[in-house]
Amino acid sequence: MLWYSAVIAAGLVALVWSADRFVDGASAIAKRAGLTPMLIGLTIVSVGTSAPEILISVMSALAGSGELAVGNALGSNIANVGLVLGVTLLVSPITLGRSTTLIDLPLLMAVVLLTWGLLADHQLDPSDSIILLGTLGLFFIRIAQHAKTPGINSESRDIPEMSNAAAWLSFLGGLILLIGSSRVLVWAASHIAQTLGVSELVIGLTIVAVGTSLPELAAAIMSATKGHADMAIGAIVGSNMFNILLVLAIPGLWGTLPLETAVVSRDMVVVFLTTLILAMAALWRWNGALGAGTLSKGTGGTLLTLYVAYYGWLFYLP
Numbered sequence: 001m002l003w004y005s006a007v008i009a010a011g012l013v014a015l016v017w018s019a020d021r022f023v024d025g026a027s028a029i030a031k032r033a034g035l036t037p038m039l040i041g042l043t044i045v046s047v048g049t050s051a052p053e054i055l056i057s058v059m060s061a062l063a064g065s066g067e068l069a070v071g072n073a074l075g076s077n078i079a080n081v082g083l084v085l086g087v088t089l090l091v092s093p094i095t096l097g098r099s100t101t102l103i104d105l106p107l108l109m110a111v112v113l114l115t116w117g118l119l120a121d122h123q124l125d126p127s128d129s130i131i132l133l134g135t136l137g138l139f140f141i142r143i144a145q146h147a148k149t150p151g152i153n154s155e156s157r158d159i160p161e162m163s164n165a166a167a168w169l170s171f172l173g174g175l176i177l178l179i180g181s182s183r184v185l186v187w188a189a190s191h192i193a194q195t196l197g198v199s200e201l202v203i204g205l206t207i208v209a210v211g212t213s214l215p216e217l218a219a220a221i222m223s224a225t226k227g228h229a230d231m232a233i234g235a236i237v238g239s240n241m242f243n244i245l246l247v248l249a250i251p252g253l254w255g256t257l258p259l260e261t262a263v264v265s266r267d268m269v270v271v272f273l274t275t276l277i278l279a280m281a282a283l284w285r286w287n288g289a290l291g292a293g294t295l296s297k298g299t300g301g302t303l304l305t306l307y308v309a310y311y312g313w314l315f316y317l318p
Helices: 002-033 037-062 066-091 098-118 126-148 164-195 200-225 229-247 261-284 297-316
Strands: 094-097 292-295
Touching (some): 002 200, 037 066, 037 164, 037 200, 066 200, 066 261, 094 098, 094 229, 098 126, 098 261, 126 229, 200 261, 200 297, 261 292, 261 297
Antiparallel strands (some): 094 292
16 A cells, blocks of 8 residues: 555656646647647647546446446546646636637537436447547537637747757657556556445546546646646646547447446536536626636635535445
8 A cells, every 4th residue: 555655646746747848848839830728728738638538448448347437537527627627726717718608618518418418317328429429520620610710818928939849749758758647646546446445436436537637637737837727728628528528438339338326316417517617607707898708716616615525425425
């Protein structure tokens, strides 16, 4: 147990350092390509930091442990909004553009409701997975629209000057170490959880979900402290889309997967609530004259409180 705890501590140090390199490289690439931080957050950052979830989903499905993949997908979604965004907002408020407030967040809300409906029969079957993957195609269309109509956060700030090769080396090197260190953390934490006799679904919802969300947390905090809070929200929205529409869909492609009742009555409820609070907070602080909305530290505190309450529900309520 002591050895695994030491591995977790070392992994956290590597995670923070690699996140710094990752954000620097991603910001430099965005500047050189003429892309906004929001757009690169929705694409490169969100896909890259979702790689651990995708790998776990595939490996779990192949090993016949589909509930681990489902728990990972939903737990990562909850962690991204409740933990990652909650902590990020406590570090720095985030100003959202019109498209994020009025299109992206309502679209994420619609995807959550669609998923909730598909899982209402307490199973994930191939037809459900096909619908989710088809919806992912619509999200890619939305990403293409972002490229044509950038939001209010199009001005790059405090982006390091580096050559194209150095930018890609920093980005890819940081990404590889991000994924590698998160995998080490999950490996060590999973051994601790198994020693304590925790169920597969709970492992997916908690330790694995938090472990695979650590890249998002580290990257989001680094983005916020460097003045790229818009990249943080882009990465979170994009990552949650991939978690639901791709990571969750993968185990269903291998056949019908029965789900525990709690997946629908507990976990999807929290996914819905965290997304709803995020969307409503953005709309509540919407300023039509400025074409912008702001997520405050108060919203961050609310999301983080809900995340802690979810853990209480998970471990202390039947």
